[in-house]
Amino acid sequence: MLLPGFRPLHVPIVQLNLELVLKCGQSFRWRVVQVVENDLSSPEWRLTLHDRVICLRQNSDTLFYRALFPLGTHELEDGSTLAWIRDYFQLDVDLDNIFSSIEDPIFKRATSLFGGGIRILRQDPWENLISFVCSSNNNISRITSMVQNLCTHFSSPLVLDSLNIVEPHCPFPPPHSLSNPSVDGILRNLGFGYRAKYIQQTASILCQVHEDPQQWLLSLRTKSTDEAREELLKLPGVGPKVADCILLMSCDKPEVVPIDTHMLQIATKHYNFRLPGNLKGKAVPAITPKSRDEVSLMFQKKWGAHAGWAHGVLFAADLKSLAAHGGIRTSSPSPSRVSRGVDVPKKERETVSRISGSSISSSPPGELYTDETVRGDSLAERIKLRRRYSRFKP
DNA sequence: CATGGACCACCC
């Protein structure tokens, strides 16, 4: 494969499969661009960082990469792009190595379904945090559009040289861009619903409490799993499921297995897990705090030190095998409840099904939050925030 | 500490 401008890196597709990894609900910002050069065009993946756009393509044994830089910046490739890639994809982690000790036949089957290549990304904790605050009661396609809106409305696009670049490339907005109280209303108008307040409050709290919020989030990587989780749970919109996702995907906690209704289904259907009031044949009851811990522990015990990575395989495999069956659909009711307030229409849809055969349907602000703006909040609001934030304090 | 609702917008 000849790709002008791209640099080759030897990475077998069984170690990293972009198609499987970048669209399975870990990161929501990668975009596919169909490049029409020649005829044998492979999809190109792009992600906008704060100072460059990462571009990737791949074939069976090679990953091709390059970066697009803003006008006026030195784009001499000093190796930082390669360093970023190795870190982000955790290329030093050998999938064969960490999975070879897992005997679980169901896991093995899921792996063989794709021939590997599914790994956990090492994402930026801040972006990861906000993205998953958006994930509650939500599907991949809508989360994707919400995150996209976050970028286009709260950060400035990189000014690129390339003429073939049309749409704006906006980085993920930093904490201070989302901390102003006005952000709540803006996000609501963008269709974020009740998650709008969570995002603004979380950003606000982090900016108030930490000199450098992003650096502080990064420091969670060196803390113990329990300590890091405790910190994350203090933030509005972050419950046990979201916290576990962040721990696994951006805080170097590979043993953590996030349990959502999806994983609960898998546990029930394939691992004979039974909730308290669940008899055979009955529908799976709603997840409870206790059952979540039980299921998570079961998987952790079964899969070991990299249980979270194994979970990623089951999860992605599940999503994928549905997309393959493309029309199998299971649930789907319709609304009758009308809500008041501002409504902003949204489009897009996506359906995913499951391995087992059943399926689910898925698929100007920006000012620094200063003491002055803080005073803009009502007293009650501040007290509530304060109480929540100190809930776990000694 | 353990359950039910509400919560937004959107799917169907």
Place this chain on the structure above:
DNA sequence: GGTGGTCCAT
């Protein structure tokens, strides 16, 4: 009526 949760009140 349900969604790849969380918050709040019993």
